[in-house]
Amino acid sequence: MTANGSQTVSTADSSGARSDAAMTDNAPLGSPRVDDAVIESRDLDVFYGDDQALHGINMDIPEHKVTALIGPSGCGKSTFLRSINRMNDLIDIARVDGDLYFHGKNIYDDDVDPVALRRKIGMVFQKPNPFPKSIFDNVAYGLRVQGKDDDVEEQVHTALERAAILDEVEDQLDSSGLDLSGGQQQRLCIARAIAPDPEVILMDEPASALDPVATSKIEDLVEELAEEYTVIIVTHNMQQAARISDKTAVFLTGGHLVEFDDTSKIFENPESDRVEDYITGKFG
Numbered sequence: 001m002t003a004n005g006s007q008t009v010s011t012a013d014s015s016g017a018r019s020d021a022a023m024t025d026n027a028p029l030g031s032p033r034v035d036d037a038v039i040e041s042r043d044l045d046v047f048y049g050d051d052q053a054l055h056g057i058n059m060d061i062p063e064h065k066v067t068a069l070i071g072p073s074g075c076g077k078s079t080f081l082r083s084i085n086r087m088n089d090l091i092d093i094a095r096v097d098g099d100l101y102f103h104g105k106n107i108y109d110d111d112v113d114p115v116a117l118r119r120k121i122g123m124v125f126q127k128p129n130p131f132p133k134s135i136f137d138n139v140a141y142g143l144r145v146q147g148k149d150d151d152v153e154e155q156v157h158t159a160l161e162r163a164a165i166l167d168e169v170e171d172q173l174d175s176s177g178l179d180l181s182g183g184q185q186q187r188l189c190i191a192r193a194i195a196p197d198p199e200v201i202l203m204d205e206p207a208s209a210l211d212p213v214a215t216s217k218i219e220d221l222v223e224e225l226a227e228e229y230t231v232i233i234v235t236h237n238m239q240q241a242a243r244i245s246d247k248t249a250v251f252l253t254g255g256h257l258v259e260f261d262d263t264s265k266i267f268e269n270p271e272s273d274r275v276e277d278y279i280t281g282k283f284g
């Protein structure tokens with residue numbers, strides 16, 4: 001882990017006051033402001049019909065780091081993740097207020113094409129979901145759709161290599177992706193997500209359906225991916241968040257982001273008593 005890196009981080013002082021005037025009033029405790037933020041969430045609210053799932057989320061997500069989103073069931077982790085590449089657009093009753101910037105551009109502006117955005121901000125889901133196609137075609141699919149398939153063989157090999165699965169499948173690229181083990185399928189899905197060369201990879205509990213060995217491979221891979229990509233991962237597994245992430249955001253019931261800071265700080269010395277109670281298993 002590289003918890004601090006070269007980022008400029010400002011935190012609340014012991015009285016809870018913020019030294020940095022640029023923070024909004026409802027910034028979460030800890031709340032590092034980073035010079036190299038690739039995603040900036042400002043007062044983001046998300047509603048499903050009349051129900052508000054997220055309240056005023058403020059967060060700066062640093063580039064080339066792993067940011068973990070943790071918190072009890074229903075606190076809005078997946079909703080926040082899906083807001084980042086506008087997957088919530090696909091839910092009829094979902095509505096977003098506030099701003100969410102990707103490299104300074106508000107992704108909810110009218111001129112943003114969600115499909116193009118999702119090429120830059122890819123997603124890996126909880127359950128491995130390869131297409132019923134060959135291993136090769138799974139990875140090549142996005143490249144072909146974009147007409148970026150001039151050197152498709154090389155790009156597929158590179159993506160499989162980056163997803164740490166090439167060695168296991170290079171002799172069977174024509175076999176169905178569905179014939180792989182669950183862990184291999186998930187790494188295939190990661191290869192599919194990185195083939196179009198995104199900048200950010202969103203992962204929604206990518207190892208929760210896998211056995212411990214496959215989980216450990218995914219965890220190693222997530223850390224490696226952060227060298228090339230910005231990774232944002234939802235996990236229920238606090239040990240996993242502590243092992244693999246640089247930053248941790250703790251959401252608590254009702255859809256509030258309570259604390260966001262270096263992972264070591266969150267797990268060793270959180271600012272909020274509620275976060276401490278959650279981390280130590282007093283509720284969850």
Ligand SMILES: Nc1ncnc2c1ncn2[C@@H]1O[C@H](COP(=O)(O)OP(=O)(O)OP(=O)(O)O)[C@@H](O)[C@H]1O
Nearest residue numbers: 048053071072073074075076077078079080091093
């Ligand atoms: N498609 C939807 N339609 C209506 N309400 C939804 C929808 N998706 C989520 N919600 C509601 O929004 C709130 C936040 O859900 P979300 O799935 O984001 O939480 P979560 O923290 O990811 O939960 P979990 O850890 O159980 O996956 C919950 O009250 C949930 O019932």
